[in-house]
Amino acid sequence: MTIERSEPPYSTDEVGMLRAFLDHYRATIRLQAAGLTDAELDQPLAPSDLTLGGMLKHLAFVEDYWFSYHLAAHEPAPPWDTAPWDDDPDWDWHSAAGATHAELDALLAAAIERSDRFLDDALAADPELDRPVARPRSPEKGETATVRWVLVHMVEEYCRHAGHADLIRQSIDGATDV
Numbered sequence: 473m474t475i476e477r478s479e480p481p482y483s484t485d486e487v488g489m490l491r492a493f494l495d496h497y498r499a500t501i502r503l504q505a506a507g508l509t510d511a512e513l514d515q516p517l518a519p520s521d522l523t524l525g526g527m528l529k530h531l532a533f534v535e536d537y538w539f540s541y542h543l544a545a546h547e548p549a550p551p552w553d554t555a556p557w558d559d560d561p562d563w564d565w566h567s568a569a570g571a572t573h574a575e576l577d578a579l580l581a582a583a584i585e586r587s588d589r590f591l592d593d594a595l596a597a598d599p600e601l602d603r604p605v606a607r608p609r610s611p612e613k614g615e616t617a618t619v620r621w622v623l624v625h626m627v628e629e630y631c632r633h634a635g636h637a638d639l640i641r642q643s644i645d646g647a648t649d650v
Contacts, residue, residue, distance in 0.1 A: 480492035
């Protein structure tokens with residue numbers, strides 16, 4: 473598996489900048505998990521129960537949640553459509569235990585591919601970043617995110633977890649230069 477991580481440009485338009493940072497951190501998370509065994513992906517950094525495998529599955533869910541469900545207004549697809557969220561709100565994290573690296577990385581890579589396609593389609597139809605996404609976040613409150621908010625949030629989501637991934641990876645094999 474080859475994962476390319478490019479550096480975001482110092483100057484480009486807003487969409488290009490947000491997408492470049494999002495792509496950079498998408499690759500960073502995948503690289504943090506690269507080269508580890510399936511058992512190592514299940515290894516948490518105590519006292520947390522976070523694992524790199526859980527992180528891959530969680531980020532696949534977040535990709536689908538924001539780009540497929542909210543931006544493109546698609547209904548949840550497998551495995552999210554039948555997940556027991558009421559029994560375990562962190563099901564995406566916990567259900568990764570025992571899955572292989574190949575399965576988890578493929579799940580995230582496919583979610584990223586779908587997200588990029590949905591974002592490309594949305595921006596081709598209307599390049600305005602301040603327009604609301606198709607599905608409201610809180611219909612009862614009338615709160616709907618904008619396309620800009622989704623992009624910024626996704627950068628924030630990946631950056632936050634990249635810090636977690638640094639700590640978890642170093643605890644597994646000492647790697648600090650990923």
